[in-house]
Amino acid sequence: MLHRRPDVFPDPERFDPDRWLPENARPVMRKALVPFGGGVRKCAGDGFAMSEATLVLASILTRLDAVPGSDVRLAAYGALQPEGLRLRAVAR
DSSP: OOOGGGTTTTTTTTOOOGGGSSSOOOOHHHHHOOOOOOGGOOOOHHHHHHHHHHHHHHHHHTTEETTTTTOEEEESSEEEEEOOEEEEOOOO
């Protein structure tokens, strides 16, 4: 019932993905999302869903190329990640 509490989510019955935008989200909302549940009623497919999401993202990324002239460099934000990387989708 956490996802249906009006004191945590304004108008909880309405589909509103914009509620998660940084300017709309409150600190309590970030901790209130439990997408796969927990405890004895935890979703049995949570591991499969996370694996599938990883595979889908990997397959999408294979269809991207760096834009010519991009100034790509490594930046350390807790871990190394590319900074200034611009991508474009290409048909294969």
